[in-house]
Amino acid sequence: MADLIPIYYLGKKHLVPEGVTIMGAIELSGHRLVRGCGCRGGFCGACATVYRVPGDHQIKVGLACQTQIEEGMDVAILPYYPAQKILLNIRSEEDPVKTLYRMYPEMFRCLGCSACTKICPQDLSVMDIIAEAQRGNLTAVAEMSFDCVMCGLCASRCLAQMVPYNIAMSARRLYAYSSLPRPGYVDARIKEVEQGLYDGQIDELIDNGQEELQKLYAERDIECI
Helix, strand or coil: CCCEEEEEECCEEEEEECCCEHHHHHHHCCCCCCCCCCCCCCCCCCCEEEEECCCCCCCEEEECCCCECCCCCEEEECCCCCCCCCCCCHHHCCCHHHHHHHHCHHHHHCCCCCHHHHHCCCCCCHHHHHHHHHHCCHHHHHHHCCCCCCCCHHHHHCCCCCCHHHHHHHHHHHHHHHHCCCCHHHHHHHHHHHCCCCHHHHHHHHHCCHHHHHHHHHCCCCCCC
16 A cells, blocks of 8 residues: 555645545545546646645645645646626627727736746746737737636636736637638538437437446547547
8 A cells, every 4th residue: 555645725624545546535535626627638737726835825726636646735627617798799799909909908918027927837938929929920829828727716816906827819710710721521520510410329329328438439440630
């Protein structure tokens, strides 16, 4: 058996096996995670976590499903961070840059403090992403923010009270809609679906159990565009 080490979750001490992740340690300590967990593979950003370790004044950040525990670690998962979200009918917009400016005028309040960059668990240069958004360079924003997992930690630290991850996501969507060519097969596939060509396969999938669905997913052909 692995050695047990102490950690603190929401201020309460627990003894957990050495070498597990923060998420694993929390569950092994008897807590059931209903919020603050998602894909468990480091992709969804649902388990944004802040923690301190003994002897270090600095608050550190990470994803609970990926960050390994340390002895004496004091942790708290942030299952949701309140953030402004703008709804947009992208098909009704003509100028993508002006649309982004209208949606998020607060991005011009950026102080250039780099707090957002320092807290990003993906090591993205969030401050530079916002700078490119201010310049209207949607291509750069889309490329630089591609690995964003929408965990919300950047918004929790922003002195200007911005929501950098929503700004970046909107810029990616505007860029994709306005600048990237629409794949030719998309319209053809939509027409096939509307004609009912896949109704039988859909009914078959609905009737399958979880084990069979997992097998089909693992063995599926992955199309590269």
